Amino acid sequence: MAATSTDDLIARARSGDKRSIARLLSAVENDEPSAPAVLKALYPKTGQADVVGITGPPGGGKSTLVNRLAGLYRETKMRVAIVAVDPSSPFTGGAILGDRIRMQERSLDDGIFIRSMASRGHAGGLARATARLVNVLDALGNGVVIVETVGVGQEEVDVVSVADTVCLVTVPGLGDDIQAIKAGVLEIADVLVVNKADRPGADETVRDLAQMLSLAKDPSWKPPIVRTAARSGEGIEQLVDAIAKHRAWAEESGERTRRRREAARSEVLTLLREALLRRLEGRIGDARLDAAVSRVADRRLDPYAAVDELLRD
Numbered sequence: 001m002a003a004t005s006t007d008d009l010i011a012r013a014r015s016g017d018k019r020s021i022a023r024l025l026s027a028v029e030n031d032e033p034s035a036p037a038v039l040k041a042l043y044p045k046t047g048q049a050d051v052v053g054i055t056g057p058p059g060g061g062k063s064t065l066v067n068r069l070a071g072l073y074r075e076t077k078m079r080v081a082i083v084a085v086d087p088s089s090p091f092t093g094g095a096i097l098g099d100r101i102r103m104q105e106r107s108l109d110d111g112i113f114i115r116s117m118a119s120r121g122h123a124g125g126l127a128r129a130t131a132r133l134v135n136v137l138d139a140l141g142n143g144v145v146i147v148e149t150v151g152v153g154q155e156e157v158d159v160v161s162v163a164d165t166v167c168l169v170t171v172p173g174l175g176d177d178i179q180a181i182k183a184g185v186l187e188i189a190d191v192l193v194v195n196k197a198d199r200p201g202a203d204e205t206v207r208d209l210a211q212m213l214s215l216a217k218d219p220s221w222k223p224p225i226v227r228t229a230a231r232s233g234e235g236i237e238q239l240v241d242a243i244a245k246h247r248a249w250a251e252e253s254g255e256r257t258r259r260r261r262e263a264a265r266s267e268v269l270t271l272l273r274e275a276l277l278r279r280l281e282g283r284i285g286d287a288r289l290d291a292a293v294s295r296v297a298d299r300r301l302d303p304y305a306a307v308d309e310l311l312r313d
């Protein structure tokens, strides 16, 4: 993309043209040559959207919930964007088609933009790629950006930490899996959602979660537990309310600023590391590097000594 076409694209994206938005997102997601120019142009306009993260075990009803949330946010006329990270989870096979159909209904709404993102193939890391997409969608004037990610591992935790408010979705009857959640994302959850509350066992799950929360040391924010039945739409208003309350608290307490600072630091440090490495590689040159590698492979030099040698101007 040349400079002018980047400007054109941004102008069209701002006016809501979905194809232009998609192209901008691809540029930053894949770190295309135009990515720095896109982010440079858009960065001053970021920081306006409410970024809501939705995570939890596969098949918990996250996408159904996200659809409901988007619908409700749209009633207040805000433009809404959804980033679904790896929506083709193998776990819920049959649900995927239904998901797509529901998503398509939403995507007919001009005020809702949906982007799917594969979880593999991001050189700089999935969390960073997600953060860049969120920045673009934020700058383009979406009042709310919802990020859905599947799972409760470290990578999902990293992805969802781009959010101002993180919602952890569980379902009744998880049993011991609740313990796994405890070790994983419970610490970063700002709102706990017990979805599929139409099923038996919701009370027990709420009780288990409440007990785990009571063990947390001195929480300045006590995550509320919200029951929802996303399929029928029950509890969605309460969830929106809980998210809004967390947002207000985060703003007042300085937590929002703290998180955004942390995100900025990590982005700057990552770019700094990449730039330093490129510079260093340029200075050392392929020939010297190859020579050192050969000596290490031949056991004539140990790897530590090789690095010392290469760093010596």
Ligand SMILES: Nc1nc2c(ncn2[C@@H]2O[C@H](COP(=O)(O)OP(=O)(O)OP(=O)(O)O)[C@@H](O)[C@H]2O)c(=O)[nH]1
Binding pocket: 057, 058, 059, 060, 061, 062, 063, 064, 065, 087, 088, 089, 091, 092, 095, 096, 099, 150, 195, 196, 197, 198, 199, 228, 229, 230, 231, 232
């Ligand atoms: N009984 C019941 N079923 C629900 C509810 N919410 C969602 N489901 C069903 O649960 C299944 C999975 O829903 P999804 O929204 O695709 O769940 P997900 O968490 O996004 O799934 P992955 O992204 O694959 O992890 C679908 O068949 C939904 O219809 C609910 O509140 N009650």
Ligand SMILES: [Mg+2]
Binding pocket: 062, 063, 064, 087, 148
């Ligand atoms: Mg899903």
